[in-house]
Amino acid sequence: MRALTISAVVALTAVLAPGAAHAAPPSNDDFADATAITSLPFGSVVDTREGTAANDDPSSCSWSTSSVWFRYTAPADGFARMSTDRPDDTKPAISAYTGERGALTWVTDACQQPHGGGSDTFAVKAGTTYHFLLQDTKFAGPVRFGLELVPRSANDDFASAADVPMDTTVAGDTGPATVETGEPKPGCQYPATRSVWFRYTADRARFVSAKVTQRTSLASVAVFRGSALNALTEVDCLHSNYNPAIFAATPGETYYVRVAEGIYGGEQLTLRLTEAPEIKPHAMWVRPAQPGVFDEVKFDVDPGDPAGRWLTSGLVQFGDGTPDAAISDTNGVVTVSHKYAADGEYDVTISGRTADGRSGSTTQKVKVETHDVTVSNVAAPATAKVGDTGQVEVSVSNTRYAEDVVVELLRRRPDGYYNVVGTVRQHVATDSTAVVPFTYTYTADDAARGKATLKARVRLDGRDDNNPADNERTVETTVVAAS
Structure with a gap:
């Protein structure tokens, strides 16, 4: 032996043996x-x-x-x-x-x-x-x-559904399983060729999450209420290997969970019921990041749901006494816009509700601080000859906060674009106007066009201007050839 x-x-x-060869x-x-x-x-x-x-x-x-x-x-x-x-x-x-x-x-x-x-x-x-x-x-x-x-799966049929307590992982196998005659087809599911059943009786009111724990699973998870196969009402269904089916459980009521797969599925898996996560709707982005009174502030509202559901309704309270904005039923991030009338720090409260009935809210602070400087005037010679160096004065006005600014002087080219010909950094106090001097030497190209077009441009040093529309001004000087 x-x-x-x-x-x-x-x-x-x-x-x-890996090296074996066969003729x-x-x-x-x-x-x-x-x-x-x-x-x-x-x-x-x-x-x-x-x-x-x-x-x-x-x-x-x-x-x-x-x-x-x-x-x-x-x-x-x-x-x-x-x-x-x-x-x-x-x-x-x-x-x-x-x-x-x-x-x-x-x-x-x-x-x-x-x-x-x-x-x-x-x-x-x-x-x-x-x-x-x-x-x-x-x-x-x-x-x-x-x-x-x-052997055939023990919980292949509705009548033999396996009990699944909360916070307990229960095994199942859709491979040796079938679809019963009269078995309901959930709204979320691709055609199924086998399914297994589980049941849960609620001991108290709460939101319950039902999920196959294998992340690579292709199974759909559907939840029903009712007591007979031909009298079931779908509560929720999800065909996803990342997010769960969720339902609001009523004390004493029994819910049936159907796990099903199609022709390319069929596997040993586990189902787990847990308390559904709370949702925390919030503005994932506030645009612009540094808003002022000139800005249409956009709030990109995320449901804040670990289970991946979108909001079906909700409100955004802007914190300034103006009417609330409704959140629409949208499969995606909802964008809500608002314009504040005055600078300040506001408590923005966002509340929302998902289709499964969960609701929640969060409050976050939004600071509105308007920074705005203006090119109020540009002074340059009315006429000049080629070779003359003229004085150009740029007036920068400021009515809100003391600002550090960058002032640029630009010359227009024949193709319509501008080149920077001078840059000055300047501090401008609140409620004041700073006059920034530049010099410019007029050229034969200016004379060929008959004029020099200069542009003054100002920007804040270190942040965006909330009203950039008044940050530029042009001036023209007639230029002739030297005699």
């Missing part, structure tokens, strides 16, 4: 030569490196450069699960078909995607022959194909 065991290990090692394709390379599976559970190691892909290999699940075939006739109705022993990032695709070559029909729930994922479990019918196609690409090599029968 020991010698036989050692021989078997050596033989398997030789098959699995001929595997014996089950072609559909006609599929390895017959006579009993379950079944396991067989095959090396796909010398395999070929036939022109008529089905591509319903995947494609390949090499493939091998197995076949199995089910003696009774049940569920079968396919498997391979490679890591997920190197798995071959596995799919199942019925019929004969040239007229194969894909078993739509049987498609394990290449490199892992997809569905590896499907229903089998007594007397039906199933053809299994293993499809490999650049990761071709030794692989063990397994097939086994698995």
